[in-house]
Amino acid sequence: MTKLSSKDYVKVYGEVQKLADYRIKPIARVIHSDTFEMLIALVIVVNAVCLAILTFPNIDPETRQLVLTLDYVCLGIFVVELIVRMISYGKKPWMFFRSGWNIFDFLIIAATPIFAGQTTILRLLRIFRLIRIFRFLPEVRILSASIVKSMRPLLSMFALICLLLFLYGMVGTYLFGAELPVAWGTIGASVMSLVILLTLENFPIYLEEAIAVNGLAIPFLLSYVFIIVFTVLNLLIGIVLNAMDEAREEAKAKEKAPEGLDLVSQNVDEISADGVVTLEEIKALQQEISRLKKLLEQK
């Protein structure tokens, strides 16, 4: 067994991790160093600026060529970085693919030569490379963690919204489909109209059109707006509040410390300090604990 030293620990995205035995230490230490990560982040930003400049149509050809070259240089740096990172896994390169971010990086780099010639996909791949910058933002980690935690209610709420969209879409098609084929002709058109209504835009237009066709438009559209806005609001506010609650509870848990239990523990220490424990001492402890239980129950 090898001896552990501070050199075996690296900081990976804010958390201190122990380097696995199979990894090539000198390389791993470099790629997990703050300097190296800052450099990569910088390259990502430079790449982003390049892509932004390239969207302007009337730049002179020379600048265009320069920026394009810079874009390729950035891609080259990403390729080299990826290879170095894989090499750092030494004899077990397959462990590299244990991390979701690593797989993501590999795919967007490896996919570039495959789709050579297909401009749209190549362009999207270029943007996906910029997404890697999210790894360096702690706020994104917190936000995505809170979204992942509230995934279940989110998904079932989402299913509920889809169901409501479908049912209202069917009713809308039956009520107004024949007369208003553009907005309500098929289930697809109806659902699209309902999605637009989600933003409350065009509500007066849809209402006016639909009333002319069928008087049921009033209860139909009003009930839809109220139910769907309520459900979406419920969904959004629920997630925001849940995320904030958890953040606050964690902060509290750290601050407010288990003082009560500290006291009990301290008592136990004192009781047993003299090496002899009397029944009286135990009774005092029992009272302490029952007091603590009441406290907890009243919270």
Add this chain to the structure above:
Amino acid sequence: MTKLSSKDYVKVYGEVQKLADYRIKPIARVIHSDTFEMLIALVIVVNAVCLAILTFPNIDPETRQLVLTLDYVCLGIFVVELIVRMISYGKKPWMFFRSGWNIFDFLIIAATPIFAGQTTILRLLRIFRLIRIFRFLPEVRILSASIVKSMRPLLSMFALICLLLFLYGMVGTYLFGAELPVAWGTIGASVMSLVILLTLENFPIYLEEAIAVNGLAIPFLLSYVFIIVFTVLNLLIGIVLNAMDEAREEAKAKEKAPEGLDLVSQNVDEISADGVVTLEEIKALQQEISRLKKLLEQK
């Protein structure tokens, strides 16, 4: 009296219920089984897909015929399911109508032959049959339960909004009715304009039109928007927060039951039960408490 066995219990929409004596056990057990309910849910989904396909006008006649047949098959399955469910009530078929869902199912099935020929109603009945899928979603049950619980404040808020709409509608008709008959001509038109303003859509249009007629339009429309948006926001946020509060309190009540401290207390009881307390026993207690502290810190 009959002997009870595990066969007398069925799961009805997530809750375990005892089958009543008068019910025909073998049939009841089948219709309340998970497999049967999954099958019915599947038939509902298939039926939904059929209805969605039928909304597209330019499908070829053969496919149309096939889908229509499938729709009838689904209706047939629903009829058979309903009859079997009623039969399962044995000698007391009227007990079937004790459940709101059962009455709903009966009405939308029984109403189909009655309205034969009236396309619109038949079409709506078809969609109502899809609503039965809601029974299988726990999220809907929670949401509707929370809405039912906050029914009273909701209704009185709703009455308040209607009253405000009427009063503002009357004032709007008197102020702008003569000059702007389309938007404010009658109490009906005025209330419709105010409902559209609820979504804040067309606010600039109404404001411009109304200012040209009467300078009072500014305080009228501004006070309306502020009061009504505030009241509706109050209504929506109130319900959402109430529902979330209850859900959280329930969750807390289950979680936070001071089980940990109960265990410690129980341990202390056991330790002191024999009248003798050894240092070993105290050490075990200390470990128990430190374990508990870690648990609290992790929360």
Add this chain to the structure above:
Amino acid sequence: MTKLSSKDYVKVYGEVQKLADYRIKPIARVIHSDTFEMLIALVIVVNAVCLAILTFPNIDPETRQLVLTLDYVCLGIFVVELIVRMISYGKKPWMFFRSGWNIFDFLIIAATPIFAGQTTILRLLRIFRLIRIFRFLPEVRILSASIVKSMRPLLSMFALICLLLFLYGMVGTYLFGAELPVAWGTIGASVMSLVILLTLENFPIYLEEAIAVNGLAIPFLLSYVFIIVFTVLNLLIGIVLNAMDEAREEAKAKEKAPEGLDLVSQNVDEISADGVVTLEEIKALQQEISRLKKLLEQK
């Protein structure tokens, strides 16, 4: 001094009040009875329906005449009710004007003959008479009470919003006034544009117009939308949450009862039950109280 009996108490808008000595009891009891108030509420509703019908232009003259007569009958009933209410104050009729609602009722009734001939004002007075129905809705009382309670932060927030509107209006006039006189020509036009922007309507139109005039439009409009939407949201959510908080705290205060203090009180009862109080008993009490204090502090 007169003897008190249950006949001296009446229910005034949900609260039991003692009738003052100077009031004429038999009349006061009638006008504060539930039956009488229900009748008045009914007359208000009938009056509301009359006014609603009169807004429709193409009703036949006979119906119109009938409804107009009914409107006058309602007014007559209101006049009689007002006089009877004033008579019930006996020798001190000026006490009638101690209540805000009474003054309001008197003014809208007494003003009717004064403004004879001025249709608009008479019409508005008619609607104001309908506002009296609000007295019978408990929800309105709760809502208005919560608004009154949060009046101070509301007013200072409102002052802040007005100040922001003025400052942004001045800047807007200076930046775009010369080129866009309709939307930003004077401080009045600018504030109107900014009020419309409050609803986020027409944002794209204003942005497009303003960018063409001056590049500063982007930071100007974006900062306005963010600051003002944030401030208004702050205002609205603040009031809603405050109102809900108070309602909940009241509910809790009633539910959660001062159990702790009950215990202390009980202890004091027990301690003094035997007629003798020892120093030991007082010490126990002191411990009980200090325990209670800790409990309160930890909350």
Add this chain to the structure above:
Amino acid sequence: MTKLSSKDYVKVYGEVQKLADYRIKPIARVIHSDTFEMLIALVIVVNAVCLAILTFPNIDPETRQLVLTLDYVCLGIFVVELIVRMISYGKKPWMFFRSGWNIFDFLIIAATPIFAGQTTILRLLRIFRLIRIFRFLPEVRILSASIVKSMRPLLSMFALICLLLFLYGMVGTYLFGAELPVAWGTIGASVMSLVILLTLENFPIYLEEAIAVNGLAIPFLLSYVFIIVFTVLNLLIGIVLNAMDEAREEAKAKEKAPEGLDLVSQNVDEISADGVVTLEEIKALQQEISRLKKLLEQK
């Protein structure tokens, strides 16, 4: 060392501060007096009214001249006030620039002669002079303090929103840039479109245009609206709730100090101080506790 007297203390924007030794006391006391500050606030308001009047184009030349003169008088008063304030710092005039507000005041006054001739900048300077009124509003201080406190999450959220805008802007340019150059032609145009979509305005227009170009418009725009609305909502609600939480905690900390129980405890101390406890004393204690219970119930 000089002797301290009540004359050495002044109230600066709501907080009592000790005057530094080097300041010229008589002048400092005048400029920090309530009367002086009210006068300055009044001059600011008069100045605001002047500026508002000057925005109307068709006022007669005489009034115009009068208002312009009044504007110059106000500026004169501000200059004099600034000089007096600087003089009050006596031998250490550089200490004047220790306060942010003082620097702000100096710059907007000193900048006026520098930009003579440049109408737009002079006009903006005029408005900036009005901003000084904010110093007199406590609500603004509370609001800005709460914003400053939540600066860090606000900034990182803001960075996240900018990043999302950039990424979505790049994708939008690639997907629709060639066909819809006005809305999605360059990264600038795309980000502008996305900012407009933030207000949910024009959503139907962008959606319709984009769908005609590329089917990916649906997931692109829907995911954007949901993610960005959710993030912005998160940002706004988070700040509002945090600010309210802190305000409430402060209020609670002041109110809920268990003064009542302190009193009871103190009474018990007094009662038992003489070593003898009489029944009378116990009865007094019981009354104290019942009083306390009523207090708690009223909360």
